[in-house]
Amino acid sequence: MTQPRSVAFVASERDGVCPFDPSQDLRRMRETDGLPRMRVVHPVLGEVEAAVVTRYDDVRAAFAHPRLVTGNGIDPDQPRTLYNQPGFLLAYSGAEHARLRRMLTGSFTLRQVERLRPAMEAIIDEHLDAMAERGPVADLVADFALPIPSLAICELLEVPYSTRSMFQRCSQVIMSGTTSADEVLAASTELHEALADVVARHREAPGEGVLGTVVRKHGAELTDEELIGFGTTLLIGGHETTATQLALSVLALLRNPEQLAALRDDPDVTATAVEELLRHLAIPAPVPRMAMADVEINGQPIAAGEYVLMSALTANRDPAFVPRDPDALDLRRRPVTQLSFGFGVHQCLGQQLARMELKAALPALLRRFPTLRLAVPESALRYRTGSTVFGVEELPVTW
């Protein structure tokens, strides 16, 4: 086993020169046999020693392993936190996770997601109009990328769109990885209270969105705390992730003008483009698991109690998985089973929704502003590296 190193590896895993690319450290790990143990700083785990999994086959096998779990389950005697909130799906494993997840899956099929499309397209147009009116400079993160998933979340929970600024603020603080424990606690409490009101309303008169549907079908099997946890899962799972993917996709396209033109001018490219941007950007920070028993990942041992971190970024760029130019952004690439939505029982529940949002938003933006470009030198951009998803703080653009 490789000796643990000092805390060299902040789990942002990005290259110092090009933040879209895996760091040299991670590339070296992928080329070396075995799973190195590293001391890492991770947004969810804090500072721990973990086995780092970087190759595509290994990451996929680790995601699928039934004894590598996301957490120890809910402990009612411990204070409430994100991972100790009843109903927060990522806190569960095994039969209990499957039971809870089944209650939500029906609301996230392609058909259900398509029902949100008209509202999504309207909000996209509205924000493009507002940008055009106020322009010719905008912050693509605040003015476009965040408002779109905000609408999706508000529609799912059936709360007024005006609630979005509170949702945005709270989920940003909770996901950031760099905010203080007090700030996280305050944001979690505020969110919990707001969602408790939402749940109370659905208990009284269940609506047609996700929470209302769950209350109608499974209300008797669930406590209010679990319903609040469902709301938290959707909010935390679907907000910053999609916004970040949207903003970084635009940045990646601006750095690759020929690819940008292909997406803007050829509607047939949209589907493969979104898949390739997901593969290429791989925004989740290495995804954590804990070994509940001694296990093996493709013959490589992990001892019970060890932490494991799985890098979707290095997996998606693994030459053994994508032999032709894996680091290049090629929007016409035939889609592959990329791991940016994870894999196995916790695989992203909202992936069809995220795809729909991206497919609607990206071409609409590029067609409305065909001369879109950065309003600042690229070197002035500040990246968010300590969070559970890699992102850019602001993206000033002009046209």
Ligand code: HEM
């Ligand atoms: C580009 C956008 C997104 C990315 C990259 C993303 C990524 C992920 C990843 C990697 C996981 C697995 C985590 C793990 O295995 O520990 C996950 C789980 C999850 N995601 Fe997403 N996600 C996105 C959008 C969404 C949206 C729009 C929603 C819903 C509104 C959502 C809801 C969830 C939920 C509920 C889970 C937990 C599933 C479970 O534990 O069974 N995500 N997501």
